[in-house]
Amino acid sequence: MGEFDLIKRYFNRPAKRSPLGVGDDCALLAPAPGMQLAVSCDMLVEGRHFLSTVDPFRLGHKALAVNLSDLAACGAKPLAFTLALALPRVDETWLDGFSRGLFALAEAHGCDLVGGDTTQGPLNICITVFGEVPAGQALLRSGAKPGDDLYVSGTPGDARLALEVFRGGLSLPADVFEHVRGRMEQPTPRVALGQALRGIATSAVDVSDGLLGDLGHILRQSGAGVRIDTAIAMNLIAPHAQLARVAGHFSSEKQLEFVLAGGDDYELVFTAPPASRAAVQAAAQGSSTAVTRIGVIEAEPGVRLVDAAGQLLHRHYASFDHFA
Amino acid sequence: MGEFDLIKRYFNRPAKRSPLGVGDDCALLAPAPGMQLAVSCDMLVEGRHFLSTVDPFRLGHKALAVNLSDLAACGAKPLAFTLALALPRVDETWLDGFSRGLFALAEAHGCDLVGGDTTQGPLNICITVFGEVPAGQALLRSGAKPGDDLYVSGTPGDARLALEVFRGGLSLPADVFEHVRGRMEQPTPRVALGQALRGIATSAVDVSDGLLGDLGHILRQSGAGVRIDTAIAMNLIAPHAQLARVAGHFSSEKQLEFVLAGGDDYELVFTAPPASRAAVQAAAQGSSTAVTRIGVIEAEPGVRLVDAAGQLLHRHYASFDHFA
Numbered sequence: 333m334g335e336f337d338l339i340k341r342y343f344n345r346p347a348k349r350s351p352l353g354v355g356d357d358c359a360l361l362a363p364a365p366g367m368q369l370a371v372s373c374d375m376l377v378e379g380r381h382f383l384s385t386v387d388p389f390r391l392g393h394k395a396l397a398v399n400l401s402d403l404a405a406c407g408a409k410p411l412a413f414t415l416a417l418a419l420p421r422v423d424e425t426w427l428d429g430f431s432r433g434l435f436a437l438a439e440a441h442g443c444d445l446v447g448g449d450t451t452q453g454p455l456n457i458c459i460t461v462f463g464e465v466p467a468g469q470a471l472l473r474s475g476a477k478p479g480d481d482l483y484v485s486g487t488p489g490d491a492r493l494a495l496e497v498f499r500g501g502l503s504l505p506a507d508v509f510e511h512v513r514g515r516m517e518q519p520t521p522r523v524a525l526g527q528a529l530r531g532i533a534t535s536a537v538d539v540s541d542g543l544l545g546d547l548g549h550i551l552r553q554s555g556a557g558v559r560i561d562t563a564i565a566m567n568l569i570a571p572h573a574q575l576a577r578v579a580g581h582f583s584s585e586k587q588l589e590f591v592l593a594g595g596d597d598y599e600l601v602f603t604a605p606p607a608s609r610a611a612v613q614a615a616a617q618g619s620s621t622a623v624t625r626i627g628v629i630e631a632e633p634g635v636r637l638v639d640a641a642g643q644l645l646h647r648h649y650a651s652f653d654h655f656a
Numbered sequence: 657m658g659e660f661d662l663i664k665r666y667f668n669r670p671a672k673r674s675p676l677g678v679g680d681d682c683a684l685l686a687p688a689p690g691m692q693l694a695v696s697c698d699m700l701v702e703g704r705h706f707l708s709t710v711d712p713f714r715l716g717h718k719a720l721a722v723n724l725s726d727l728a729a730c731g732a733k734p735l736a737f738t739l740a741l742a743l744p745r746v747d748e749t750w751l752d753g754f755s756r757g758l759f760a761l762a763e764a765h766g767c768d769l770v771g772g773d774t775t776q777g778p779l780n781i782c783i784t785v786f787g788e789v790p791a792g793q794a795l796l797r798s799g800a801k802p803g804d805d806l807y808v809s810g811t812p813g814d815a816r817l818a819l820e821v822f823r824g825g826l827s828l829p830a831d832v833f834e835h836v837r838g839r840m841e842q843p844t845p846r847v848a849l850g851q852a853l854r855g856i857a858t859s860a861v862d863v864s865d866g867l868l869g870d871l872g873h874i875l876r877q878s879g880a881g882v883r884i885d886t887a888i889a890m891n892l893i894a895p896h897a898q899l900a901r902v903a904g905h906f907s908s909e910k911q912l913e914f915v916l917a918g919g920d921d922y923e924l925v926f927t928a929p930p931a932s933r934a935a936v937q938a939a940a941q942g943s944s945t946a947v948t949r950i951g952v953i954e955a956e957p958g959v960r961l962v963d964a965a966g967q968l969l970h971r972h973y974a975s976f977d978h979f980a
Contacts, residue, residue, distance in 0.1 A: 360695075416784075
């Protein structure tokens with residue numbers, strides 16, 4: 333199968349929301365009047381971002397999910413995406429699974445594949461995603477204020493737990509492993525929550541390199557610090573993962589590390605003033621996404637982790653860095 | 657140097673034309689009222705799209721140039737781009753050259769780097785580019801009509817001549833080689849010409865896989881065929897390359913092949929009705945880009961190559977295909 337047949341068979345679906353999709357030199361996007369276009373781009377490399385053994389359906393899902401997660405963190409509504417794909421060879425079973433996983437998530441979010449590129453090379457998946465956000469309403473990293481509450485969505489830590497099992501660092505009961513493996517391989521971008529937080533959250537970021545690492549972007553860009561209640565934070569991990577910890581599969585210290593510095597979570601971390609607590613809960617309910625208040629923004633720079641008694645913990649967690 | 661320092665040092669320049677550039681979860685673009693956003697994406701893989709020995713400054717230029725060439729083929733004005741980069745290691749000399757080449761071309765076209773991704777992996781450069789075009793005025797591949805003239809810009813064939821030297825298939829005088837090598841390694845996207853052809857050209861495509869191969873997209877999507885005057889077409893190659901041919905470095909047959917099926921040209925192939933000949937020449941002059949009329953669109957599908965006497969030539973040229 334040649335390059336153009338490959339594109340036609342697996343990646344050419346009619347664009348529903350874009351004036352021109354796959355098949356010309358450029359695609360055309362027409363944001364509605366008063367809308368800005370939010371743009372983000374993520375590249376996934378085999379062995380770095382996914383294991384070579386991953387189910388291609390799940391990989392197709394994840395490749396788009398990590399990009400939709402960036403739109404979510406800006407409060408943008410998904411519109412379209414481009415896909416550039418370097419493939420070592422034409423593997424039709426792989427392409428079938430990958431494209432089905434990709435389009436299942438794309439169609440769930442009304443997001444058109446409008447263009448891209450296909451080439452021979454070491455497996456590499458690069459997606460650029462486009463969303464709409466009303467002008468001036470995008471959630472930024474720079475708006476956190478001292479006194480704001482700090483929230484996180486969902487169950488950070490799950491994906492890292494799965495990674496530790498793949499690395500041989502720990503073992504888990506089969507049902508717990510299947511759950512956290514699904515969280516690692518097929519994460520849920522918090523797209524509806526991000527849009528619901530427009531006008532409520534003062535800042536937001538999505539968690540890919542670890543909760544504290546990505547929160548660090550908010551703190552630096554807002555010129556602020558944070559106090560985090562670790563007794564609450566550590567229990568964010570999925571409930572049946574907690575049962576596995578109680579059964580001795582890993583320690584409380586590791587549980588806290590997985591939550592705060594696990595990575596690959598694709599949850600939203602965001603801030604909002606205390607006066608907006610009811611609005612935050614309404615946004616969470618309206619988007620069927622759990623959010624938990626885990627701390628407070630402070631004027632003093634730095635991260636302060638406290639235990640249930642309010643005592644400072646002295647821990648250092650590194651954020652993921654591809655070149656560190 | 658870590659990932660974020662690398663981005664800061666080499667790739668974080670203030671966005672001049674975009675509401676929000678590098679440094680948040682998404683960039684924000686605000687197309688002017690009445691404008692559509694043209695989007696294109698190209699992935700460059702070491703060993704496929706460039707040699708590992710290429711000057712990184714030229715590679716930075718080329719990575720963006722091949723994308724700007726797609727905007728040119730749509731008649732769009734460059735606005736912004738994202739860059740995703742997989743690097744085997746942090747090589748500061750390479751990054752310095754690459755980023756200087758990239759930004760030199762970006763700034764020449766008023767095109768902001770607004771976001772991207774950096775990761776460890778086999779060298780891979782993926783750029784997605786955004787341009788503005790008035791709604792309904794984009795040049796498409798589908799508008800060629802029987803009777804339209806067929807044009808090509810510049811000097812297709814040069815890049816292939818350089819590639820043949822690198823492959824050991826022929827040798828050239830040093831000055832000729834330096835010229836065609838520059839054309840291969842640092843192509844000039846025909847951005848001004850593309851915009852000047854809005855409202856004049858009935859179809860357009862940029863030449864990356866070979867003139868006939870990319871013209872094939874116009875023919876298929878327009879439901880038409882073409883007659884090409886090879887006596888004119890073969891002399892499109894750079895004048896001093898023609899002198900090298902006269903001196904015996906390669907044959908006339910090869911010269912025609914390089915022009916019609918060379919690849920990596922980043923010239924524009926386009927059609928326009930005979931009534932627009934003066935307008936086409938004005939667009940060419942206004943954009944300081946040579947264009948040559950090499951044939952005519954016909955109702956009968958297929959490509960007919962004719963010699964100076966109007967006799968049909970029986971040749972078959974393959975278009976570049978990454979998986980063929």
